[in-house]
Amino acid sequence: MNEVADQVGTPVYVYSTATLRRHARVIAAAFDGMDCLIAYSVKANGNLAVLKTLASEGCGADVVSGGELKRALAAGIPAERIVFSGVGKTREEMALGLEHGIHQFNVESGAELLALSEVAAGLGKTAPVALRVNPDVAAGGHPNISTGKAGDKFGVPWTDAPGLYEQMKSLPGVKAVGVDVHIGSQIGELEPMRAAFEKTIGLVKTLRESGHDLTRIDLGGGLGIPYQASDNPAPPSDYAAMIHDVTKDLGLQVVLEPGRVIAGNAGVMVTEVLYHKPAPDRTFMIVDAGMNDLMRPALYQAHHDIVPVIEPAGDGNHVEYDIVGPICESTDKFAAKREMPAVEPGERIAFMSSGAYGAVLSSQYNARPLVAEVLVDGDQFAVVRRRPSFEQMIELEQMPDWLT
Numbered sequence: 001m002n003e004v005a006d007q008v009g010t011p012v013y014v015y016s017t018a019t020l021r022r023h024a025r026v027i028a029a030a031f032d033g034m035d036c037l038i039a040y041s042v043k044a045n046g047n048l049a050v051l052k053t054l055a056s057e058g059c060g061a062d063v064v065s066g067g068e069l070k071r072a073l074a075a076g077i078p079a080e081r082i083v084f085s086g087v088g089k090t091r092e093e094m095a096l097g098l099e100h101g102i103h104q105f106n107v108e109s110g111a112e113l114l115a116l117s118e119v120a121a122g123l124g125k126t127a128p129v130a131l132r133v134n135p136d137v138a139a140g141g142h143p144n145i146s147t148g149k150a151g152d153k154f155g156v157p158w159t160d161a162p163g164l165y166e167q168m169k170s171l172p173g174v175k176a177v178g179v180d181v182h183i184g185s186q187i188g189e190l191e192p193m194r195a196a197f198e199k200t201i202g203l204v205k206t207l208r209e210s211g212h213d214l215t216r217i218d219l220g221g222g223l224g225i226p227y228q229a230s231d232n233p234a235p236p237s238d239y240a241a242m243i244h245d246v247t248k249d250l251g252l253q254v255v256l257e258p259g260r261v262i263a264g265n266a267g268v269m270v271t272e273v274l275y276h277k278p279a280p281d282r283t284f285m286i287v288d289a290g291m292n293d294l295m296r297p298a299l300y301q302a303h304h305d306i307v308p309v310i311e312p313a314g315d316g317n318h319v320e321y322d323i324v325g326p327i328c329e330s331t332d333k334f335a336a337k338r339e340m341p342a343v344e345p346g347e348r349i350a351f352m353s354s355g356a357y358g359a360v361l362s363s364q365y366n367a368r369p370l371v372a373e374v375l376v377d378g379d380q381f382a383v384v385r386r387r388p389s390f391e392q393m394i395e396l397e398q399m400p401d402w403l404t
């Protein structure tokens with residue numbers, strides 16, 4: 001890790017090929033024997049090298065924009081293994097998906113359904129559709145990542161679903177192929193998922209009875225991961241057993257959209273300690289990564305374990321730090337009163353479990369270059385996203401005539 005940081009500089013995300021592959025295989029093995037499409041959720045970590053690694057493990061992709069769709073295709077994920085989710089697809093994005101012949105559109109409103117039908121009919125195509133339903137079940141590690149409650153913007157209200165499926169029968173450009181549900185992220189317990197899935201399967205049965213030939217169910221992503229020793233999320237094998245139990249004997253293809261569970265613990269962010277600053281009641285450790293590089297603590301009060309890159313010999317001297325970045329915002333704080341081995345300026349620390357929703361959420365706030373990303377494979381590593389130069393950072397900006 002220090003060698004990577006020496007060569008690439010800090011802050012830097014470092015991903016492990018072995019862990020990405022292991023996680024993809026654990027998920028695949030858990031669902032072995034079931035008719036299942038594992039559509040990795042690109043939003044968790046859309047780096048092309050990460051996607052290509054997962055493509056080589058047979059993963060499909062769950063995308064939420066034309067950009068993610070292009071990333072997945074560029075990484076070699078076949079269109080027929082791609083599902084397109086998201087509440088606000090544009091007509092251009094729909095056309096892109098249709099032209100490539102993706103597996104399925106997860107549609108989130110009546111208005112989107114009409115637009116998709118029009119776009120598809122205009123292209124002489126039929127869009128395979130699963131309506132995303134809102135099952136009104138609460139779940140998820142933080143209110144900001146819960147998506148399945150009645151007031152959330154996601155999915156169509158439960159009671160509207162039958163009417164929309166009826167409407168689909170007469171729309172020229174769409175064909176109902178399944179039902180889709182996703183209730184949130186970082187869910188450690190299986191009960192809320194089971195409740196939402198059972199409710200959704202009840203809907204599939206009702207729809208089949210009214211003549212809809214549904215062959216798929218998309219159960220979204222959301223399985224949680226351990227961020228610290230006290231976290232104890234359900235293992236993929238239990239999750240798969242629960243899904244097998246609720247979907248068995250229905251002859252449905254099960255589509256899954258796991259993101260965090262594959263990428264989260266396959267990456268860390270490494271940063272260098274710049275200064276210590278003593279305050280009356282605490283010591284600040286100021287590091288060269290900011291909330292623009294890793295947003296999760298500022299956005300969701302998320303916990304990341306933080307460890308020195310070089311573990312101190314013996315028991316080491318444990319101290320308490322408030323670990324903060326250089327950004328001019330009070331929320332630019334990674335941890336408060338965190339006990340850890342003493343680390344000195346010039347030494348490096350790693351934010352664990354940062355492979356998902358880390359680099360993808362990074363920005364150039366405070367005119368800081370986008371954080372670099374590195375992929376390790378065995379004893380080799382490669383930069384898979386360069387840190388931009390200042391010139392590259394301002395490349396898209398231009399002066400209006402009246403200022404030149």
Ligand code: LLP
Pocket residue numbers: 041043044062085086145147182184185186220221222223257258259260261296300356357
């Ligand atoms: N499918 C849909 C429709 C989603 O909205 C999401 C995540 C996933 C799949 C993948 O969920 P996962 O398996 O990764 O839990 N930025 C937040 C998490 C936002 C999740 C958004 N949707 C965080 O850092 O915790």
